[in-house]
Amino acid sequence: MSYTIRPFETVAELRECVELQEETWGRGFSERVPPAILKVSQILGGVAAGAYGDDGRLEGFVFGMTGVRDGEIVHWSDMLAVRSGARDRGLGARLKAYQRERMLAQGVSKVFWTFDPLQSRNAYLNFSKLGIVIREYREDMYGQTDSPLHRGIGTDRFVALWQVDSERVRRRMEEGERGPGPEAARGVPSALEPAGAGSADAQLAPGEPDLTLTPPELLVAIPEDIVAVMERSMQTAVAWRSATRSVLTHYLARGYEVRELLRGARLSRYLLRRI
Numbered sequence: 676m677s678y679t680i681r682p683f684e685t686v687a688e689l690r691e692c693v694e695l696q697e698e699t700w701g702r703g704f705s706e707r708v709p710p711a712i713l714k715v716s717q718i719l720g721g722v723a724a725g726a727y728g729d730d731g732r733l734e735g736f737v738f739g740m741t742g743v744r745d746g747e748i749v750h751w752s753d754m755l756a757v758r759s760g761a762r763d764r765g766l767g768a769r770l771k772a773y774q775r776e777r778m779l780a781q782g783v784s785k786v787f788w789t790f791d792p793l794q795s796r797n798a799y800l801n802f803s804k805l806g807i808v809i810r811e812y813r814e815d816m817y818g819q820t821d822s823p824l825h826r827g828i829g830t831d832r833f834v835a836l837w838q839v840d841s842e843r844v845r846r847r848m849e850e851g852e853r854g855p856g857p858e859a860a861r862g863v864p865s866a867l868e869p870a871g872a873g874s875a876d877a878q879l880a881p882g883e884p885d886l887t888l889t890p891p892e893l894l895v896a897i898p899e900d901i902v903a904v905m906e907r908s909m910q911t912a913v914a915w916r917s918a919t920r921s922v923l924t925h926y927l928a929r930g931y932e933v934r935e936l937l938r939g940a941r942l943s944r945y946l947l948r949r950i
Contacts, residue, residue: 678726678734678766680773682717689713691733692725699756706817708738708754716740720781721750722774726757726766734761737770741783750778752788752837768804772848775839784840789816789832792919793901793912795943798833798936803854806847807835809933810950812924827909828901828916833933854935860944865894867922869942879941880911881918886925893931895922895945899938 683689689710696707713723720741725733735757741750752774757766778786790797792812801807811834818830838844846852866888869879879898897919898904905912923933926947935946 676728676761676764678728678769680724680726680770682722682724683713683736686710688725688733689723692723692736692738695733695736695756695758696754698758713738722752722777724770724773726761726770728761734758735766735770737774739774739786739788741778741781744785744787747785748783749785749787750774750783752786755788767800771805775837775844775848778839784838786835786837786839788835788837789813790835791901792831792833792923792945793828793897793915795897795899795901795936795938798943798945799938801835802934802936804847805837806841806844807837809833810836810927812920812927814920814924827905828912831916831920855937855946857937857939857944859935859946860894860937863892863894863946864888864890865896865944866926866947867895867918869896881915884918884922884925886922888926890949892946892948893926894937895919895926895947896942897945899941899943 683692692713693707693710697704700706716723716738722737722739724737726735728734736755737752738754739750739752741748743749755767755770757770774786778784790801792798813832813834815829816832866885868882870882871879881896898915901912901915904915923945927933930950931947932950933945934948937944937946
């Protein structure tokens, strides 16, 4: 199926976007963005646009606001969602490409957004396909929400830095370059691994973080599917949150940035590099 990405134009389209928010994050989700704010964001140089299929159905959307941060005009990408039946078709990346084009046309070079460090699917899109880097970690950024996606493990977030005019982003967005595979982990020391790294047990708990490393690069393991971990054992999921929070905040504060996500079958690993 082909998709047309364009700004929302009518009140009905704006309301349809709100419906898709609730479908994605849960019926009655209190953090949903209402039609009025979606419209105002367009007036002030932001993005509120939908991806429509051949049949005219809304299949995804992207929403962000443009403003000033530290004296610089930047864009904050607040929401991106793709309907469940349209996922794994590259639509999320196309929505981000549209957003990038809009920002470049306005002379905006920095785009920020947040995502959960334990959600490897989102992380892979953000690093490998979009070319972000991470220099900020916010603990429990949104407090407790009523979304089922956030239950029990809080709302810790990476703040993505997307330098849309950089060579790194251009190669990944325009030339199709992708981040490295698991082989990039060879020889790189790890600051966090599962406690049962050699076990066949599918329910691996995190080991003790190593906060003593000082190499140019290091690794931090996360579960490949945190939702599955949450369904099997919330205690284990909370342990992963605590361990990753400890190690990531430690090394980001000491001059490292997160550069890539190296995906694996049961575990993925963040690659951190000293700036």
